[in-house]
Amino acid sequence: MISLGEFRIGRAVEHEGPFVRPEDFFPDWDPAVLEESRDWIGPVMDPASGQMILSFHAFVLRTARHTVVVDTCLGNDKERPLRPVGHQRKGDFLATLAAAGARPEEVDFVMCTHLHWDHVGWNTRLADGRWVPTFPNARYVMARREYEHMDALHARGDKRMHASAFVDSVQPIVRAERALLVDDDYQLEDGVWLEAMSGVSRRRFVEQHADTGNLVMPAHFCAPSAGRIVDRTKAFGFVSV
Numbered sequence: 001m002i003s004l005g006e007f008r009i010g011r012a013v014e015h016e017g018p019f020v021r022p023e024d025f026f027p028d029w030d031p032a033v034l035e036e037s038r039d040w041i042g043p044v045m046d047p048a049s050g051q052m053i054l055s056f057h058a059f060v061l062r063t064a065r066h067t068v069v070v071d072t073c074l075g076n077d078k079e080r081p082l083r084p085v086g087h088q089r090k091g092d093f094l095a096t097l098a099a100a101g102a103r104p105e106e107v108d109f110v111m112c113t114h115l116h117w118d119h120v121g122w123n124t125r126l127a128d129g130r131w132v133p134t135f136p137n138a139r140y141v142m143a144r145r146e147y148e149h150m151d152a153l154h155a156r157g158d159k160r161m162h163a164s165a166f167v168d169s170v171q172p173i174v175r176a177e178r179a180l181l182v183d184d185d186y187q188l189e190d191g192v193w194l195e196a197m198s199g200v201s202r203r204r205f206v207e208q209h210a211d212t213g214n215l216v217m218p219a220h221f222c223a224p225s226a227g228r229i230v231d232r233t234k235a236f237g238f239v240s241v
């Protein structure tokens with residue numbers, strides 16, 4: 001549990017392990033960069049498989065007013081045949097989440113950072129053959145622009161993984177009238193707001209926070225998933241805390 005002023009932040013991990021080869025993930029991947037960074041980058045690679053180690057986790061943010069879950073990871077019972085880690089899972093993530101400070105009925109907001117399959121899975125759970133909201137009292141915050149994009153993909157018959165996640169983990173939330181479709185600069189309360197991230201703005205984010213000591217808690221970074229960005233001249237580094 002991390003304390004930031006009046007906020008408390010817990011982390012709930014659903015899965016951590018080798019996931020994807022960097023050359024399959026980054027279009028301009030250059031192995032020399034990893035080699036040059038080897039003495040400080042830490043254990044991000046699995047030597048046996050050559051894959052990057054990824055964490056799939058949620059953050060539980062408790063403010064004075066709200067309990068917020070940021071991202072809902074993989075989910076149980078979802079059909080993800082192309083991603084074994086997420087395919088027909090039978091896990092106990094809700095117990096992990098409760099231990100991190102959020103039982104389903106206590107959650108006021110679910111913030112979906114984006115609508116990819118590995119960030120919306122526990123939005124819903126299977127009950128009597130239907131997908132129902134896992135967090136019965138929560139409003140689910142989603143970017144309106146992204147929702148409309150995914151909706152259009154689905155309408156065109158797209159059957160890829162993000163589109164199937166849209167069907168089983170996003171549409172049921174909208175149909176249950178639990179979705180809060182928001183603008184890119186939505187503010188949930190003082191100190192909790194969204195910023196849109198594209199390639200350019202992500203770069204700006206890293207530059208803006210490097211060497212400031214600001215705490216950054218990213219998706220997919222392995223335990224403890226919290227650290228500070230440092231400028232290493234030829235690259236940016238991440239120092240875990």
Ligand SMILES: [Zn+2]
Pocket residue numbers: 116118119219220
């Ligand atoms: Zn992801």
